Amino acid sequence: MTTAVSAGPRRLAINQLKDQKPLDAAAVDEFLDSHDVPIVEGSRCTFLFRGEADEVHVAQRIVGLADLLPLRRLWGTDLWYLVLELPEGSRVDYQLEIRRGEHVERINDPLNHDLSHSPVGSSSVCFAHGYETPEWTLPDPEARQGDLVEMTVPSRALGRDCPVTLYLPARFRRTTTYPLLVVHDGPDFLQYAAAKTVLDNLIHRLDVAETVVAFLHPQERLTEYANSTAHSRFVSDELVPRLEADLPLMGKPSGRCLLGSSFGGVASLSAAVKSPTTYGSLILMSGSFVFTDIGAADHGGGPVFDPVVKFVNKYRARPTHVADRVFVSCGVFEPLIVPNRSMVPTFESAGMTVRYVEARDGHSWENWRDRLRDALSWIYPGPQKFVYE
Amino acid sequence: MSREVVLLGSQRRPSVQHVVRDLDPHARIATVTAGWREREPDDAEMNEILGGRAVNLSLHARWQDLLEKDRDYAVAEREHDAALEELRQLYLTQLDHALGATYEIAGGKEGRPRFRDRVLADALELVRMADEQHLVRVREAHLEFYDAWQPQARPLLAAHREQVREILQSATAVVIAGGHVGELVRVLHLFHVEPHLPGLVVAWSAGAMALTERVVLFHDYVPHGVAQTEVMGEGLGLLSDLVPLPDARRRLRVNDPVRMSVLARRFAPARCLVLDDGVRVRLTAGGLPAEARVVDHEGRITQVEAA
Numbered sequence: 041m042t043t044a045v046s047a048g049p050r051r052l053a054i055n056q057l058k059d060q061k062p063l064d065a066a067a068v069d070e071f072l073d074s075h076d077v078p079i080v081e082g083s084r085c086t087f088l089f090r091g092e093a094d095e096v097h098v099a100q101r102i103v104g105l106a107d108l109l110p111l112r113r114l115w116g117t118d119l120w121y122l123v124l125e126l127p128e129g130s131r132v133d134y135q136l137e138i139r140r141g142e143h144v145e146r147i148n149d150p151l152n153h154d155l156s157h158s159p160v161g162s163s164s165v166c167f168a169h170g171y172e173t174p175e176w177t178l179p180d181p182e183a184r185q186g187d188l189v190e191m192t193v194p195s196r197a198l199g200r201d202c203p204v205t206l207y208l209p210a211r212f213r214r215t216t217t218y219p220l221l222v223v224h225d226g227p228d229f230l231q232y233a234a235a236k237t238v239l240d241n242l243i244h245r246l247d248v249a250e251t252v253v254a255f256l257h258p259q260e261r262l263t264e265y266a267n268s269t270a271h272s273r274f275v276s277d278e279l280v281p282r283l284e285a286d287l288p289l290m291g292k293p294s295g296r297c298l299l300g301s302s303f304g305g306v307a308s309l310s311a312a313v314k315s316p317t318t319y320g321s322l323i324l325m326s327g328s329f330v331f332t333d334i335g336a337a338d339h340g341g342g343p344v345f346d347p348v349v350k351f352v353n354k355y356r357a358r359p360t361h362v363a364d365r366v367f368v369s370c371g372v373f374e375p376l377i378v379p380n381r382s383m384v385p386t387f388e389s390a391g392m393t394v395r396y397v398e399a400r401d402g403h404s405w406e407n408w409r410d411r412l413r414d415a416l417s418w419i420y421p422g423p424q425k426f427v428y429e
Numbered sequence: 430m431s432r433e434v435v436l437l438g439s440q441r442r443p444s445v446q447h448v449v450r451d452l453d454p455h456a457r458i459a460t461v462t463a464g465w466r467e468r469e470p471d472d473a474e475m476n477e478i479l480g481g482r483a484v485n486l487s488l489h490a491r492w493q494d495l496l497e498k499d500r501d502y503a504v505a506e507r508e509h510d511a512a513l514e515e516l517r518q519l520y521l522t523q524l525d526h527a528l529g530a531t532y533e534i535a536g537g538k539e540g541r542p543r544f545r546d547r548v549l550a551d552a553l554e555l556v557r558m559a560d561e562q563h564l565v566r567v568r569e570a571h572l573e574f575y576d577a578w579q580p581q582a583r584p585l586l587a588a589h590r591e592q593v594r595e596i597l598q599s600a601t602a603v604v605i606a607g608g609h610v611g612e613l614v615r616v617l618h619l620f621h622v623e624p625h626l627p628g629l630v631v632a633w634s635a636g637a638m639a640l641t642e643r644v645v646l647f648h649d650y651v652p653h654g655v656a657q658t659e660v661m662g663e664g665l666g667l668l669s670d671l672v673p674l675p676d677a678r679r680r681l682r683v684n685d686p687v688r689m690s691v692l693a694r695r696f697a698p699a700r701c702l703v704l705d706d707g708v709r710v711r712l713t714a715g716g717l718p719a720e721a722r723v724v725d726h727e728g729r730i731t732q733v734e735a736a
Contacts, residue, residue, distance in 0.1 A: 065584055131461075212465055215437040219509065247652050290511070294518070382521055395653070417652040425648045425656050426611045428634035428675040 052356065054086050054121050058327040068119050069369065077151035078166045085166055087111065087152055089120040093138045093337050096120040100134040101113035101402065102373040107136060130400040131407070133154070133163040134136050156404040157232040159225070159261075159302050171257045177409055180318065183244035186208030188236060193282055197273035200259065204254055207236060214288050217374050218252045219295040219420050222275060222281035224304030225264060226255025230359070232405030238412045242339035246422040247413060252287055254279065262344045265300070265307035265352035269314065272307075276315035293364070296417050300406045301325035302376075307310035313355060323415045325408045329379040331356055339406050352379075359390035365395045365416055369411040371401035386397065432626065434640065434667060437633035438708035439676055445477045448631050448709070449602055454600035456482060459627070463488035463616045464608020472668060484596055485562045486554040491589040499585055509574045510624035517659075520563040524657045528691070536687045551694045556695055560660045562634060564643055567662040572620075580619065586716075589623050597625035607675065609635025610646070614639045614664055623665045630667065633655060636674040637704060645696065647674065649682045658692060668712065668729065670699040674724070677703045689728030703730055 050155035057071050058065070072090065072145040079086040089096045089111055097108040111120035126132060132155045137146045147153065156165035157373035189206040196317070205226050209218070229235040235255070258264050264271040284291045296319045300308035305327025312319045315330075330341045332350040339349045366387050370380035377398070387394045397414050436446050449626055460476075460483045462469045469489040476483040478715060496503040531552040537545055580586050597603065605613070611636050617623065630640065638644050647658040674681065682688050693701050700717060701724040703709065710721045717723070719734040726736075 215493070216505055240714075288507075292511075413652050418719045419655075421651065421656070423609065423611070424651055425659070426609050426635075426661075427611055428638060429607045 044296060050082070052084060052086060052123065052313055054082055054088075054114075057119075058252055063114070063116055063256075065117070068114075068117050071119075071159070072151065073146050077149065077159070080167070080169050083125050083409075085124050085126050085168060087124065087149070087166070089136055089138070089149070089243075090118055090151070091120075091138070092118055093120070094140040095142050097137040098122055098134050099137045100132060100373075101308060102132065103375055103377055104426075109289075113274040116370065124195045126166070128168065130168035130373070131164075131171050131402065131404075132164060132166045133158070133402040133404055134266040135163050147351060150336075154391035156402070156406050158402075158404045159228070163404075164298050164403065165404075168360070168400075170398075174410055174413065176413060177303050179237050180241050184241045186236065186240055186243070187212070193274075193279050195274045197270045197277050198259075198264070199270075200310065202279070203257045204272060205255040205257070206283075207251075207255065208308060209250040209252070210240070211429060212252075216248055216250070217288050217290050218254065219297070220280070220283060221251050221253045221297045221299055221420070222279065223253060223255045224258070224298075224300035224307050225261070226257055227401055229301075229406060229408070230255060233409035233412070235412070237409065238274065238409065239416075242413055243417060243422065246427055247426040248416045248422045249420040251416075252289060253281070253419050254283060261303060264305040266344065266347045267306060267310040268347075271321045272311040272364050274311055275307075276294065276318050277415075280318065282294040286351055295320065297323060299325075299415070300327070301405075303328050303348075305329070306312075306351065309355070309362070310351060313351075316360060316362045319363045321367070321419045322363045323367045323419060324383075325369045325382075325411055325415070326374055326403050327368070327380060327383070329380060331382070332375075335384075354381075356386050357411075359386045361390045361392055363392060365419065366392050367397070367415045368394060369397040369408075371400065371403060371407045371416065372398050374403045376403065430563055430627070432667070433629050433710040435629070435631045435706075436637040436640075436673060436702070436710045436712065437631065437706060438542050438704045438706045441706055442461070443478050444707065444709060445475075445604060445631055445633070446480075448606070449479060449482075449629075452482075452629070454480065454482075454683045457484055457596075458482045459596050459600035459621075460485045461603065461613070461617070461636065462608070463486060463492070464606055464610065464613040464639075465489070466609055473510050474528045475604075475606065483604070484600065486593055486596055486620070486622070488593070488620055488622075489612070491593070491620060492616050495583075495586055495589065496580055499583060500582060502580070502586075505574070505578050509551055510568055513662075516563065516566050516570065519561060520566075521561045521657060521659060524556070524659060527552070527559055528657050531556055532687055533554055534692055541598070551682075553691070553694055556691075560643075564660055566664065573663075574663040581621075587621070593620045593622060597622065597627060599699050602627055602629035602631060605630070605632040605636030605639060607636055607735070610635035610638050610644055611661065614644060614662065614717040617665055623667070626667070632702070637673040637675065639664045641671055641673065642666045642669050643672075645672045647692075648680050649681065649688070655682075658695075669719070672696045672701045672702050675704045676706075677724075677730070678705055683730060687726035689730075690726060691725050693724040693726050693728065700733070700736075 077088050096111040111122040135146050146349045152164045154165045155162045186209045193202045298308035305324040329352045384396045462472050534549045641664040644661040644664045646661050648656045703722040718734045721733045
């Protein structure tokens with residue numbers, strides 16, 4: 041697990057700086073110019089801040105670690121530092137909290153240009169030793185491009201016209217039948233989780249079957265995705281039938297999958313619970329499955345979680361079979377890791393086949409992006425086994 | 430007619446030209462690149478390698494033409510595919526358990542070997558039974574489909590079949606490239622290719638698999654773990670007791686003797702033939718040549734004469 045450590049036996053860059061004479065502003069300038077921040081040296085990562093302040097903290101939400109980790113001021117300079125030991129392959133989202141007198145502000149790390157994105161905004165990200173952005177998430181000129189098509193589905197259930205972005209795989213043909221994937225938080229998955237690039241690449245590499253994907257655009261996300269009957273009716277009774285009427289889709293449970301992360305995970309499970317024979321599979325990434333074992337009031341998630349806790353508590357009390365296969369993933373640094381781990385035996389007890397994947401990551405679109413290959417290749421495996429060039 | 434069959438490893442570095450080198454320079458060579466699917470027409474390089482003598486049977490294009498113009502048949506075929514996929518998923522569920530148990534028993538290190546050997550033989554028998562039953566069910570499904578839809582009586586298909594027959598009759602050899610083995614086998618059956626094959630058949634990768642009695646699919650390296658080796662269905666039946674393994678070293682855990690041994694024993698008496706890059710196997714009436722490499726019952730890749 042992640043721990044705050046004193047500078048270890050190896051000569052860390054920050055320790056070399058400490059010994060430098062004179063240790064003046066020019067030395068700090070040179071030091072910062074010659075290092076990427078945070079400085080990653082083996083398992084140790086040095087976080088830095090430069091400026092006048094009374095206190096500086098790294099603010100993060102790694103389970104088991106204090107939310108605020110103090111930086112120390114390097115004597116005689118305006119440089120602050122903290123050395124953290126991070127497990128191999130970790131990605132840690134963080135911000136800096138700076139106190140000047142009574143004024144406290146939380147900002148992304150000005151010395152680090154790498155950002156991570158989550159449903160609650162952006163933060164800085166530290167890539168620990170061993171983390172590599174999967175190459176299948178990056179544009180591949182060899183991969184044939186699918187198309188994104190905008191459509192509108194009028195919804196009586198939601199009382200509005202719902203925009204949907206449709207992904208049609210390359211070589212889309214009406215003489216073929218395709219499985220359908222419905223993705224909650226569609227624009228964010230497309231923008232921050234590189235969903236189109238990932239689909240193009242994984243389909244091109246035969247890891248994933250040619251799939252039609254409907255990216256949903258929420259309007260009132262925290263309401264629509266928190267076990268809303270209206271949203272479930274829109275997805276199961278309006279959207280899916282419309283798509284199956286218009287497109288060459290398989291039109292049966294094994295060819296229907298709902299995907300969602302965070303609140304979108306709740307929305308996916310909720311829609312499947314309300315329509316238990318419609319979907320063959322679910323992909324639930326870092327689902328906000330907050331629950332209480334005794335009482336429902338003290339869940340700690342605030343009012344927006346009230347309907348979620350009620351729903352999850354009810355489901356956990358009487359788990360039902362709502363899909364044949366459920367892919368569950370969560371970052372081990374997320375506060376949601378415990379609820380997600382707890383849902384695995386709950387789903388299994390209802391007779392569903394569960395594939396559970398953890399990563400040394402947080403509650404971010406990049407975490408969910410990096411899990412897409414595991415998820416999609418299991419739910420809709422590609423024709424790799426059929427192709428022998 | 431006596432027929433000669435030559436199987437090749439994948440053609441990343443082409444070697445097919447050596448096989449057809451001695452043919453009459455004016456002889457026509459029919460080619461099948463339907464496994465490449467929509468890339469079927471991209472065969473200029475292959476035609477050049479074959480000395481400009483190639484005539485592509487265009488089986489994929491013919492199939493697409495049929496689906497476009499005979500909508501009833503297209504819908505029926507889609508339904509048929511869905512039924513086959515259902516059968517496959519049920520079979521894979523069965524296999525998952527049966528093969529899992531077989532690997533566990535085969536990999537056991539404790540206890541009395543004589544007990545383990547007997548139980549392993551039983552476990553393998555269950556896997557073989559699942560394979561056999563699946564093959565029968567797929568065959569029945571195809572027969573039912575062909576009975577119901579009588580493709581041979583559909584004018585457009587009949588016309589395509591006739592054109593394919595004419596090309597094949599004028600050809601000295603046929604070259605069948607790799608690609609998607611499912612779609613390749615489908616169109617080879619649909620356009621009735623087998624009865625009209627010329628005296629020399631050269632095939633690689635999926636093409637080699639399509640010539641067998643039963644097509645075996647395998648891939649030990651998929652993103653979510655290991656995919657189970659499965660029987661897809663019947664090929665053209667030109668080759669019996671043979672399971673070609675194209676790209677075996679890239680696709681199989683060849684260093685796992687348990688898995689490899691189970692593979693070889695599961696399909697015995699058929700030989701699991703390794704078709705890696707550069708391999709050329711000329712099949713004669715006597716079967717595999719002595720130098721061909723196969724998987725033996727201990728899971729090692731070895732020459733036929735040593736297996």
